[in-house]
Structure formats: structure tokens, C-alpha cells
Amino acid sequence: MALSTQPYKGARDFYPEDKRFQKYMFGKLRQVAERFGYEEYDAPILESIDLYLAKSGSEIVNEQTYVFKDRADREVVIRPEMTPSASRMVAGRRQELGYPLRWYSIPNLWRYERPQRGRLREHWQLNVDVFGLPGIEAEVELIQLSSAIFKSFGATPAMYEIRLNSRKLMDFALHNYLGLTEVEAYSMAKLIDRMHKIDRTEFIGLADAVLSPSEREAGAVEKLLKVLDARRLSDLPALLVAHESVVALQKLLDSLTTSQISNVRFDPTIMRGFDYYTDIVFEVVDLHPDNNRSMMGGGRYDGLVGLFGVDPVPTVGFGLGDVTLQNFIELHDLLPKLRSESDVYLATIGDVAAGAQLAVAQLREMGVNVAVGATGRKLADHFKLAEKKHIHYVVIVGEQELASEQYTLKNLQTTESALHSLPRIVSIVKDYRAS
RNA sequence: GCGGGCGUAGCUCAGUUGGUUAGAGCGCUGGCUUGUGGAGCCGGAGGUCGUGGGUUCAAGACCCAUCGCUCGCCCCA
16 A cells, blocks of 8 residues: 555645745744844744633633643643734743833644644744733734835735724623623624524524523614725714724724725624633625635734733734635735745756856855756757756856856846856846845 | 445546447657757556445446545534
8 A cells, every 4th residue: 555645634745836825924024023123933833721721711721722631741732823822922921021011923733623624733923012002002013014014025905804802892892782681692692693694584593593582672782894894984873973992993904994904994803712712803805705704803802811820911913814814815816926045047068067166156155046957968958858847048068168257147038048157157147136 | 423426547637328459639759860949740657447345248437335635514623
């Protein structure tokens, strides 16, 4: 029985062309995060199971993560998300870190579930968090940052939308405006979260089922729909418009408008699945019909650092997954032509191995990445191979070149070739690399 | 964990109501000769038709099982 060449279920191999794209993508993410003053951090890919049990409950940890026992019987989890690790690290040096603390990371994460479009078992996720800012300026900054990320990939505002909501507002709406109990509000929040997946009649039926008969008679469903149908804050029922969370949302929307971010709107159906969010939540949604899903999600979670027994630190953060981002880039035709890491492909003609070695060494010494072709091939084969590997230039070394110390540099795209000194070749190649 | 779709060459696929030695395009490879490629022409390699069982004189095709991929549900960190 032959060994399978397939990668593990739900995980990907990164062949050089895939890795090259990933490097491009991550490079942009790092560049933008750092432009906003964020510092990169990392943590171990393995964490104690306790870190997730405290936050998520045992069910999701046992069923949706990779859990195993190490040789000393410790229960270990392959990290399914970065937020707990980041909170752990911040709590660990709570006193000595200066605030606001701006951190980002691009961890490789694993979740145990059936793979589907945009959602694999293995993925990478940009995590950006700002710690120590209790005010709305933190949310403003993070949404500006996400907007800058999409811009850096060449996306226009028409391609995606930023949607905002407030957990505080929804809690108030469910408890005080609709009068739901704790349990009902929880179920209703989950239902609202998947409202866009089901049709309206079905939604109304399911919402009805959550409510008690008296609440139903009091018109709770109608009141709920009035909340959920609001396209702007002013559409909300008067009792809610006056709430402090609406003031905060309005302030956030105003700031973003001032920052020229136009594709942002209030959306009361944005709930975010997990419970640690405490206030404003947001998502970035791809508007392409074939990828109509959330690419990025985040919000404020002021309580997490405090779980480690230190004073709480107000925090806002978001995660952006590589799989949906890649889908976005491909579907909107934003994929750039990516170049090889090699600047030149070196082709020898005749028995010039010793002399060519010297030229190669000099080129490398001067900072040029040189891939050397196999000896004894025809020039045409060298060209084809270099082209296939997306290498832009071929340097030809033969008897003539060695005698004159002028080397043939061929541009595979223009097909032009000319003789140059090695330093000249270095400068041409580096100019191209920088272009 | 649940449901739908699909597994034929490296890739994309075609294979007529079951009928002899399994096909195309692209890709790969050799040549059209030895210092300038992408075209064209002529060759070549490569498939126990995902796997195992069954029905049949006969299975790539039909049935069962199993594995894998994929899309969706649950869940979404």
C-alpha cells in the first residue's frame, strides 16, 4: 500500500507558490499593523486546557479542539485561537507593560471540525489587540486599521462592508426592552446571530419558540423585529435610542466618517458567537456573492485579562482569517503577479564550471539571489525553466563571458539580452527587485 | 456529529441503455543538433477507472460497504 501524498484532512501544504502568496499576504498585514504602531508577539502553539475551559466551557473545548495528554498526563490543547494566549501574556506582565499596549500576531491555529468553504481545520489568523484604552478611540483605531488592511490589498470600499453593533445595546434590548430572562436572552442572541441564514418566517417561528406565552402576547417578536430591522441608529425604538451604548456607537460612526471610512454601518444582527465580548462588536463582510461571509470579527472584551487574577485591562481586538481573506483577494481579482525569491537564474554554456562559480559567488556576495541551472542543458531549456519558476532574469556564463568579464543578462519578459559587468548586473537586478 | 454532491492520466474532464486492447486537451518528456525559449511538426512515458466485496457470460458504468474530496448544517474562537 503506497503512502498517501495528501495533506492531513482540513490542512494545507504550502508549495513554494502558495508560500509566496502567504508571504505577500502576511507582509501586507505586518506592514499595516506596524504602521499603526503595533508590535508583533507570539506564544506557544500548545496551551494547557485550563486556559480555554475558563473561557469557553468544556463542551466546545472537548469537541472542537485538538486535545491530548502529554507524556506526563497534562491535558494539552493545540491553540484554536490567540486571544486567551495574548491575555495570559499581558496578565503575566500586567504591571510592567506600558499602556496603551498595541500587539499583533499571525498565529497558526487549529480547530477540530468538518472542513468547509472558508473554514479549514488549520488556518492562520491575524490578531490585533489594543490593551489599556477604555474609550471609543480604541475601536476607532482598530477599524481604521482593518480598513487600511483591505486598502493595502487594493480593495475598494464597494467590495466589503464593516458592520458594527453593541453587546450592551443588545443586552439592554433583550432584557429591558423585551423583558426576556437570562436564558431566553442567551438563546435569542444565538438565534439573531444566524438570522441571515434563515428566512424571515422561519426566524419568526424560532423566535416565538424562545419566548414565553405572556411575552409573545406582549408583542415581543414585533418589538424584536423593529430592533433588528434598524438600518441606522435612528431607526431604533425611542427607548433604545436614548441608551448610552447608542451614543457610543454614534460617536464611533461619526469618527469613522471623519476618517473617510464610508462602508461602515450599524447592524443589530451582528452578535459574535462568543460570550467574552462586553461592548462594541464588529465584523468585516465580503460583499462578493460567492463569498458572502464574515472575514474578520472582533470587539471589546474588558474582562479577559482579569481572569488571571490581576486587575482587569480594557481590551479591543479582532481576528482576520487567512482563508477567507485569500478567497476575498482571489474573487475580487486582487492577486498580484508574485516574483520568485531568486533574482537571476544562471545558465552555463560549455565547460565553464570553475569560472562560473566565481561569478556566482560574486553576485551572491553583492546581495543577488542566484539559482544555478543544471550544467549541460540547452539555453532554451534554461529559459523555459527560469520562466516556469517566475525568475525574471537569466545570466549566461560561457567562454566568451569569462574571457571578457562581461556577462550576458537576459530579461525573459522583454526577451532582450545584453552584456554587462557583474556590478552593473547587480544594479539592474536590484532596481527590478525594488520596482 | 448530521445531510447533499463528486471520485477515470500530474491537471480539467469525455466515456452513449453494461459489450472486446481506456480517450481528449493541457502539462511532462525526447527529437526537428550543439550560444537565445515561448509557435509549429513528429515521437514517448504515464491509468490494477479511490479501495473492497457483490450482481452478470461480460462492470469505469449497476448494487452494498469503506475511504477520500467538496458544499451545506451544528458551531464559529
